[in-house]
Amino acid sequence: MFLRMENIVKDFGVVKALDGVSLTVGESEIHGLLGENGAGKSTLMNILAGIFPPTSGEIYINGIKQENITSKKSTEAGIRFIHQELNTINDLTVYENLFIGEEILNKYHLLDKKAMIQKAKEVFIRMNIDIDPQEIMVNLDTSRKQLVEIGKALLFESKLIIMDEPTTALTNKEIDNLFTIMKALKKEGVSIIYISHKMPELFEICNKYTVLRDGKFIETGDFKNIDEKKATELLVGRSIVEETIKEEHKKGEVIFEVRNLSCSPHFENITFQLRAGEVLAVTGLHGDGRGELAEALFGSRLLTEGEILMNQKPVNLKKIKKVMQAGIGMVPRNRKERSIIKDLSIRDNLSIAHFVCNHKQLFINRKEEIERFEKNQKVTRIKVGSCEDYITSLSGGNQQKVIISRWLEMNSSVYILDNPTQGIDVGAKFEIYKMIHELAKAGKSIIVFSAEFPEIYKIADRCLIMYKGKVNAELTKDELSEVKAMYYATGSNMEELK
Amino acid sequence: MNTETTFQANARSKFKKFYAQHTYVFSFIGLIIIAAVINKNFLTYANLSTLMLQSAIKGVIALGMTLIIISGQIDLSVGSITALVAGLGVVVLNTTGSIFLMLIFCIIFGAILGLINGLLVTKGRIAAFIVTLATLSAYRSIIVQLGQGGPFNVGENVYKSFRLIAAGTFLKIPNLAIIFVIITIIIALIMDKTKFGRYVYAVGSNENAARLSGVNVNKIKTMCFAITGLLTGISAFLLSSRLTSITAPNAGVSFELDAIAAVAIGGTSMNGGRGRIVGTFLGIIMLQMIEGILIAAKIPPFLTGLVKGIIIILAVLLQSKKER
Incomplete structure (x- = not known):
C-alpha cells in the first residue's frame, strides 16, 4: 500500500x-x-x-x-x-x-x-x-x-x-x-x-x-x-x-426580463424572461461567464450593451440602491468576501439593506432592530445565542440564513441567488431549498446560479446552460438531466457542429 | 456545578469579553495610577484641567481620524489642514473683526479641504495614503507661501475676546475641555446610533459586502474625509485662539502622528471595521499623560517622538495579537 x-x-x-x-x-x-x-x-x-x-x-x-x-x-x-x-x-x-x-x-x-x-x-x-x-x-x-x-x-x-x-x-x-x-x-x-x-x-x-x-x-x-x-x-x-420531492410552482405573469445583455469579454447577448413564482437555474462550468452575469443583473458590473426590465420598466443599473428599490435582491457567492460584514453584529448584518432603502428616522432604534431580527428568525430559523454577537460566531449555514433574511426583509420580488449553498452543511442546504420553494409559492421569482447539478434538479423549473459567455441551451424541468446539462455545459454540441 | 460557581464563571467570561473589547479602559486606569505615583500633584483639579485643555485641540482631530481609520482609510494631511485653515482663519478674523465669521470659515474651509482628499481617493481611485501624503505637502506649502515664512498674528482689536475662547472657563471648567467633550458625544452618537455610523463600520469591515447591500461606499468614504476636515477646521479655530499667532511652517506639525497614535491606543483596529470613539477620547488623554510622565521623569524632550513611535507599535502589536 x-x-x-x-x-x-x-x-x-x-x-x-x-x-x-x-x-x-x-x-x-x-x-x-x-x-x-x-x-x-x-x-x-x-x-x-x-x-x-x-x-x-x-x-x-x-x-x-x-x-x-x-x-x-x-x-x-x-x-x-x-x-x-x-x-x-x-x-x-x-x-x-x-x-x-x-x-x-x-x-x-x-x-x-x-x-x-x-x-x-x-x-x-x-x-x-x-x-x-x-x-x-x-x-x-x-x-x-x-x-x-x-x-x-x-x-x-x-x-x-x-x-x-x-x-x-x-x-x-x-x-x-x-x-x-x-x-x-x-x-x-x-x-x-x-x-x-x-x-x-x-x-x-x-x-x-x-x-x-x-x-x-x-x-x-x-x-x-x-x-x-x-x-x-x-x-x-x-x-x-x-x-427530494420536486415541487410544482404555479407561474404568473412575466415580471423580469433581460434583453441582449452583454459585458465583454465575460458574456454576450443574454436574453431571457422570468415569471412570477418561477425558479430559474443558470449553470455551466468554470469560465462560462455565469458569475459575471449574476453581478450584472444586480447592477454591480458595467454592461457594454443591453437592458433589464422589471414589470416592463427598464431598471436603472447605475446604482445598486436603485436596483434594490426596483425589487431585486441578491445573495452573492463567496459569502465571506461579498456578503458578511464580519465586524458588525448579527442584527446589523440583517438590517443593513433595510437601512439603505427604508430606514427614515435619524437614529437607529435598538428595540425595533431586535424585533426585526426576531421576526426574520422565525421564518428562516436562524440558530443564535444573541443577535448582538458578531456574525462570525455563527456556522456557515446560519450566516447564509442571515444574508437571505437581509433580502426577505426588503420584500424583493426577484431574488438572485448566486451559489447560495456554498460551504454549508447538508441540513442547512435543505432548509434553503425549502425556503426557495416557499418563496416561489408566495409568487416571488428566483434565479439560482449554481454549478451543483443535484441542487438544480431539486429546485429549478427551468435551466439555462451557459458555455463561454453564451446561453448554449435552455432545458425545461422535464428535459433536465445531468448528462444533458454536462453535454451543453462542456460545449460538446458546438464541437459536433465543427 | 452549583449556582454560585456558575454565576462566578459567567461573571468571569463576561469580564473577559469586556476586557478584550475595551482594553483601553484598563490601560487608562493603569496610566492614571502610574502618573499619580510619579507626580504627587497629578490628581489635583488644576493638573487634570490642564490635561484636558492640552488634549482638546488634537483630540478633536483624532475623533475624525477614528472615522477615517474605521472606514479603512488614513489621513496624513490633518496637520497641514490645521495650519492652512488657522492661518487663513486669522486673516478672516483680522479683516472682518468677527469671531463668528472666522468660525464659519474654518468649518467650511476645513470641510472643503477634507472633501478634496475624499474625492481624490474615491473618484480618482488613488490610495488614501498617497493622496493625503500629497496634500500634506501641498496644503502646508500654500500657507507657508502666503505667510512668506512669517506668522499670522491676531489683530489688537479682537485679541482679548478671541483669546478668551481657548483660555476661558465655564463653571471653572476650561472651555476647550467642554468643547472637546461635546464634540466627542456628538460623534459617538453618530457612530453608534445612526445609519451613517453603521455604514462607516460596514465599509471598513467589508467594502464589497457593503456595496452589494446597497451602501454607497464612495459617498461614505468621502464623507469621512469631509467630516475629518471639518473637525480639523474647528481644531484650527481653537488652536488660533490658544496661540493667537500661527507660524505657517510649525503650526499643526505632526498632529497626524498624535491623532493616529490616539486612535491606535484607543483600541481601534488599524485594519478598519472596529473601534470606538470613547477609546480615542481616552487615547488622546493617555498620550498627553505620557508626555507629562516623560517630563516628570526628566526624559529629554527630544525623545518624545521615539516614545510615541514605540507606543503606536506596541498598541498595534497588542491589537493584532487579539485579532489572530
Missing part, C-alpha cells in the same frame, strides 16, 4: 468537515474519490497535501507514519496535487507558472530559463497538446489553463497524483488525451486519486473507489462490483433521495 489515511477528523470551528475518514491507495492504482460537494473530498486531499493539518488521525506513506505533514514534506514524498480551481498567475508565462516555487537554477544560482522551457516542451509533447511555454498565461483559455495545471504534476517524478475535478473545463478530445496519459502513468507505477462528479468518467478510468458523504466514510471497493445506479445511491444516501 502506498498510502494509508486512518480515522481522519477535521474541525473548522463548529463545522465538522471530516469525521473519522479512512482512505487506502495501492501502487499503480487509479482511485476514484466520490462524494457530493461538501462531502469532504477536497478537505481530505488538502490534508494529504499538507495544506492544513488534521484535527486527529494518522497518515502512512509507504508504511511510514507521517507526523506534522507539510506541503513541502508531501511534495518530497512524491505527492502532487492538481487543484480544482485554477491557481495560475496570469501575468507570468506558461513555463514560469509550471516551475513556480521549483525553478531550475544554473550553477550561478540564477534561473535557467532554457532548461525550464525545454522541460515544459517535453511535458506538452507527452500530453499531446500544443502550448507554447513562453506564452503569457492570460492569453490561454480556461481549458488550456487547466491543461497547464495538469502539466505541473507531470514535470517532476511523482508517486501519487491527486486530480481534483481535472476535466471540468476540458473538451472530450482533451479528456481522452488525459486518460491516455493517466493509463501510461499507471503502468509506470504511479497512483492517482481521481475526484470527479462525472460517473461515466469514473467508471472508465478508475479501478477502486471510496465514497464520502457529509464528512463521513461510507464505503470502499472495486468499480467492477458496482454500477452507476449503486454508486449514485452511495453518494447521495437513501434518506435524502426520498426527501
Whole structure:
C-alpha cells in the first residue's frame, strides 16, 4: 500500500468537515474519490497535501507514519496535487507558472530559463497538446489553463497524483488525451486519486473507489462490483433521495426580463424572461461567464450593451440602491468576501439593506432592530445565542440564513441567488431549498446560479446552460438531466457542429 | 456545578469579553495610577484641567481620524489642514473683526479641504495614503507661501475676546475641555446610533459586502474625509485662539502622528471595521499623560517622538495579537 489515511477528523470551528475518514491507495492504482460537494473530498486531499493539518488521525506513506505533514514534506514524498480551481498567475508565462516555487537554477544560482522551457516542451509533447511555454498565461483559455495545471504534476517524478475535478473545463478530445496519459502513468507505477462528479468518467478510468458523504466514510471497493445506479445511491444516501420531492410552482405573469445583455469579454447577448413564482437555474462550468452575469443583473458590473426590465420598466443599473428599490435582491457567492460584514453584529448584518432603502428616522432604534431580527428568525430559523454577537460566531449555514433574511426583509420580488449553498452543511442546504420553494409559492421569482447539478434538479423549473459567455441551451424541468446539462455545459454540441 | 460557581464563571467570561473589547479602559486606569505615583500633584483639579485643555485641540482631530481609520482609510494631511485653515482663519478674523465669521470659515474651509482628499481617493481611485501624503505637502506649502515664512498674528482689536475662547472657563471648567467633550458625544452618537455610523463600520469591515447591500461606499468614504476636515477646521479655530499667532511652517506639525497614535491606543483596529470613539477620547488623554510622565521623569524632550513611535507599535502589536 502506498498510502494509508486512518480515522481522519477535521474541525473548522463548529463545522465538522471530516469525521473519522479512512482512505487506502495501492501502487499503480487509479482511485476514484466520490462524494457530493461538501462531502469532504477536497478537505481530505488538502490534508494529504499538507495544506492544513488534521484535527486527529494518522497518515502512512509507504508504511511510514507521517507526523506534522507539510506541503513541502508531501511534495518530497512524491505527492502532487492538481487543484480544482485554477491557481495560475496570469501575468507570468506558461513555463514560469509550471516551475513556480521549483525553478531550475544554473550553477550561478540564477534561473535557467532554457532548461525550464525545454522541460515544459517535453511535458506538452507527452500530453499531446500544443502550448507554447513562453506564452503569457492570460492569453490561454480556461481549458488550456487547466491543461497547464495538469502539466505541473507531470514535470517532476511523482508517486501519487491527486486530480481534483481535472476535466471540468476540458473538451472530450482533451479528456481522452488525459486518460491516455493517466493509463501510461499507471503502468509506470504511479497512483492517482481521481475526484470527479462525472460517473461515466469514473467508471472508465478508475479501478477502486471510496465514497464520502457529509464528512463521513461510507464505503470502499472495486468499480467492477458496482454500477452507476449503486454508486449514485452511495453518494447521495437513501434518506435524502426520498426527501427530494420536486415541487410544482404555479407561474404568473412575466415580471423580469433581460434583453441582449452583454459585458465583454465575460458574456454576450443574454436574453431571457422570468415569471412570477418561477425558479430559474443558470449553470455551466468554470469560465462560462455565469458569475459575471449574476453581478450584472444586480447592477454591480458595467454592461457594454443591453437592458433589464422589471414589470416592463427598464431598471436603472447605475446604482445598486436603485436596483434594490426596483425589487431585486441578491445573495452573492463567496459569502465571506461579498456578503458578511464580519465586524458588525448579527442584527446589523440583517438590517443593513433595510437601512439603505427604508430606514427614515435619524437614529437607529435598538428595540425595533431586535424585533426585526426576531421576526426574520422565525421564518428562516436562524440558530443564535444573541443577535448582538458578531456574525462570525455563527456556522456557515446560519450566516447564509442571515444574508437571505437581509433580502426577505426588503420584500424583493426577484431574488438572485448566486451559489447560495456554498460551504454549508447538508441540513442547512435543505432548509434553503425549502425556503426557495416557499418563496416561489408566495409568487416571488428566483434565479439560482449554481454549478451543483443535484441542487438544480431539486429546485429549478427551468435551466439555462451557459458555455463561454453564451446561453448554449435552455432545458425545461422535464428535459433536465445531468448528462444533458454536462453535454451543453462542456460545449460538446458546438464541437459536433465543427 | 452549583449556582454560585456558575454565576462566578459567567461573571468571569463576561469580564473577559469586556476586557478584550475595551482594553483601553484598563490601560487608562493603569496610566492614571502610574502618573499619580510619579507626580504627587497629578490628581489635583488644576493638573487634570490642564490635561484636558492640552488634549482638546488634537483630540478633536483624532475623533475624525477614528472615522477615517474605521472606514479603512488614513489621513496624513490633518496637520497641514490645521495650519492652512488657522492661518487663513486669522486673516478672516483680522479683516472682518468677527469671531463668528472666522468660525464659519474654518468649518467650511476645513470641510472643503477634507472633501478634496475624499474625492481624490474615491473618484480618482488613488490610495488614501498617497493622496493625503500629497496634500500634506501641498496644503502646508500654500500657507507657508502666503505667510512668506512669517506668522499670522491676531489683530489688537479682537485679541482679548478671541483669546478668551481657548483660555476661558465655564463653571471653572476650561472651555476647550467642554468643547472637546461635546464634540466627542456628538460623534459617538453618530457612530453608534445612526445609519451613517453603521455604514462607516460596514465599509471598513467589508467594502464589497457593503456595496452589494446597497451602501454607497464612495459617498461614505468621502464623507469621512469631509467630516475629518471639518473637525480639523474647528481644531484650527481653537488652536488660533490658544496661540493667537500661527507660524505657517510649525503650526499643526505632526498632529497626524498624535491623532493616529490616539486612535491606535484607543483600541481601534488599524485594519478598519472596529473601534470606538470613547477609546480615542481616552487615547488622546493617555498620550498627553505620557508626555507629562516623560517630563516628570526628566526624559529629554527630544525623545518624545521615539516614545510615541514605540507606543503606536506596541498598541498595534497588542491589537493584532487579539485579532489572530
